[in-house]
Amino acid sequence: MDRTKVDQIIHEVVAKYFRKPLIVAGNWKMNMTVREGLDFLEKLGSTEGNVLIFPPYTTLAVLAPEMKKRGILYGPQNFHYEDSGAFTGEISIPMIRELGCSFLLAGHSERRGYYNETDEALGKKVAKGIRSGFQVMLCIGESLEERRSGQWQRKLTEQIVLDLRKLEKEELDSILIAYEPIWAIGTGVSASLEEINETHSFLKMTMREMFGRDLPLLYGGSVNEKNAQEIGSCPYVDGFLIGGASLNPEKFRKIIEVSRGV
Numbered sequence: 001m002d003r004t005k006v007d008q009i010i011h012e013v014v015a016k017y018f019r020k021p022l023i024v025a026g027n028w029k030m031n032m033t034v035r036e037g038l039d040f041l042e043k044l045g046s047t048e049g050n051v052l053i054f055p056p057y058t059t060l061a062v063l064a065p066e067m068k069k070r071g072i073l074y075g076p077q078n079f080h081y082e083d084s085g086a087f088t089g090e091i092s093i094p095m096i097r098e099l100g101c102s103f104l105l106a107g108h109s110e111r112r113g114y115y116n117e118t119d120e121a122l123g124k125k126v127a128k129g130i131r132s133g134f135q136v137m138l139c140i141g142e143s144l145e146e147r148r149s150g151q152w153q154r155k156l157t158e159q160i161v162l163d164l165r166k167l168e169k170e171e172l173d174s175i176l177i178a179y180e181p182i183w184a185i186g187t188g189v190s191a192s193l194e195e196i197n198e199t200h201s202f203l204k205m206t207m208r209e210m211f212g213r214d215l216p217l218l219y220g221g222s223v224n225e226k227n228a229q230e231i232g233s234c235p236y237v238d239g240f241l242i243g244g245a246s247l248n249p250e251k252f253r254k255i256i257e258v259s260r261g262v
Contacts, residue, residue: 022232022259023176023218023239025052025137026246027077027105034062043249046070050239051256052137053246054105057091064099075103075134078111081124093132104129107139107163109182119162127166130174137176138163139220139241144183152199157206169211176216178241179203184221185243191221193234200236225254232259 032040037059052073055063060076067074080090096104106125111117122138129136140159142152156179164175179199181191191199200217207214219231220241231237239259245251 021050022237023050023052023216024252024256024259025054025178025218025239025241026252027054027108027220027241027243028056028059028246029077029110029243030056031247032056032059034059037063038066040247040249041066041070041072044070044253047072047256048260050259052103054103060101061099064101068100073102075101075105077105077108079104079106079125079129081121081128093128093134096134097132102135104134104136105139106136107159109139109141109180109185113182119159122163123166126163126175127171130167130171135174135176137178137218137241139178139180141180141182141185141220147181147183153202156199156203160203160206160210172211172213172215176218176238177203177207178218178220180220180241187222193230196231197234197236200234204236223255225251225258228255229258229261 028037032055037055041063047070049071051071052075053067054075054077057076060074064074076091076096078091079096080087080092083092083094106129107117107122126136126138140156140163142155146152146155160177164172167175181195181199184191196219200219203217204214216238217236218239218241219234219237220243222244223231223240223242224245228240232240240255242252242255245255
């Protein structure tokens, strides 16, 4: 049996029997006023570790102390790699640090697609965030065309290489990867378990080849309270990045509960 297959079997056994609670991250996108956010937190209640929320900027500033009180980690959905300057509409690391954030979200497919965020810019952002003392959740993903044409492996590998190229080996401790098939975001259609397993297995193997280790790998593609348990049972899934279902406190709470029992 070749070494690659042996490594895969070992990883699956370790993941099954020595698994940590899954990471549950909610991306509110351009949703939630301050009042709605406060109501959400009141209904959600307290949580226990590994729960993150990325609210919009205005809501983040007000909800920060409320999230901290409930044991929720939090951060912005986007940030700039410069500390200050003539960058209208952006926010900087010093502004984020002032709110007590510990996580940063980078490279979401909507930022890449709608606002032409490049891998060049993301490489700078990721390095800036980590060297400023934050954990960075980097999103990667492929389009439906790339999936169907068999180009998805090339695309995902390219994103990892370009977006993490400025990091030193020890800085990888501060990176989480969120795989989000672009064709399954906001559509209500998740990738099949076979596709999730295949893709996450490929990414774990790729990271071990590149870095001599793998990184926490979340799945983000229309995860909800109904499919979370099944997706979370996949040996290569370390958590979820959730969109629509994270706007509903009852659904989000259910996913959190499921993630503790997977």
